[in-house]
């Protein structure tokens with residue numbers, strides 16, 4: 001069985017994607033507009049009290065912060081706008097690094113696609 | 117009841133509906149995969165719709181639709197539409213027979229999320245495919261439809277001694293078909309494969325070469341296709357966490373309405389499995405002895421009972437334990453801590469000798485079984501990646 005056991009995705013602690021080769025870090029721009037990847041679906045599951053990401057024959061249960069970020073990735077908003085929204089909603093500051101790192105990881109996993 | 121009551125199990129997150137026994141392949145080598153005299157009639161449309169609603173209410177979210185050949189049911193579109201409305205992620209597992217432009221468009225319209233194009237678990241169908249006969253034409257035609265309608269495509273091929281040496285060719289053909297995921301799953305030895313285990317178990321060398329070919333292919337195609345190579349558990353020293361433990365996340369309903377915690381679990385003796393015609397999914401999941409039997413660890417014997425790894429692998433596969441040792445409560449003999457582990461190593465030894473002697477006889481019985489990829493394979497991705505390094 002797949003991922004019901006591979007549950008939590010810690011948004012802040014994940015290493016940036018492997019696309020950042022040593023010497024040429026490829027950060028995703030603040031103007032990029034992430035959207036849920038093709039073949040993936042994000043939805044809130046009442047029974048699990050969590051956002052889950054569904055894909056062919058698999059499922060990832062997202063933790064609260066990952067869910068908060070991904071549910072804002074609608075292909076319309078830029079990373080900058082998403083950060084702003086999150087900082088306002090959660091009364092926090094300095095989330096750019098964390099959000100960018102999560103988006104990079106999620107893009108590497110194909111959970112998200114980025115439109116510039 | 118009391119303070120010592122076991123914790124309520126989590127929801128059946130994963131629902132597999134085997135919609136029909138029918139399969140229109142009519143292959144010369146195929147006999148009907150089930151004894152129709154022993155099984156009741158297929159569930160009607162409204163039964164399936166009720167099952168979908170009840171399971172979704174409990175929290176089911178991943179839905180597999182298989183068979184037989186699910187396209188043999190002309191209410192498939194209706195079932196998909198209901199499932200989509202309820203919020204399932206819907207996977208169709210098909211051989212491709214019966215797929216038409218019109219149906220694939222209607223299924224898309226109804227909300228189908230993904231199509232897994234499967235090969236029957238038989239030597240003949242894969243061989244046909246490899247030798248570019250009708251099967252190859254059928255799969256390419258359906259693969260092209262899948263692409264055209266923008267479904268993600270998973271191709272599933274079951275490997276064993278007689279086809280594992282062709283992995284390279286299978287990989288290339290999957291690439292030509294435009295598959296985004298390819299699962300090369302080694303046969304699980306129960307049902308048809310169990311009867312033919314002596315002809316089907318590959319040698320270590322065969323597995324090693326197939327893994328190498330897979331690694332080379334991955335290098336070459338990069339991100340274009342994801343390939344999962346599932347090592348046969350006979351070559352492992354720890355068992356798979358089969359189904360995450362019976363009755364923990366997975367619920368299968370057979371065409372006649374029998375509810376099972378795993379599609380193979382019917383073989384387990386002394387277990388009564390309820391029918392969705394008589395009981396609600398909630399009662400089946402939370403209140404039937406058949407689903408409860410192998411939850412937790414109180415059923416376990418040594419060495420599992422006192423083993424620290426029991427929370428990780430749940431003692432392995434109950435069906436495998438039963439088939440090899442005659443007792444479903446034993447440790448899966450794949451585990452090297454099992455007193456029955458020699459049954460596995462001896463079978464592997466016999467396979468080594470047979471392959472070395474060039475024995476590649478065809479299995480005594482050809483019996484196609486549709487393969488639901490998540491049965492025991494997913495947890496192997498991590499292992500698979502480890503092997504790559």
Ligand code: SF4
Pocket residue numbers: 354355419420421423424425426427429430431432447448451452453454
């Ligand atoms: S003894 Fe049982 S629980 Fe321990 S590793 Fe082996 S199968 Fe798993």
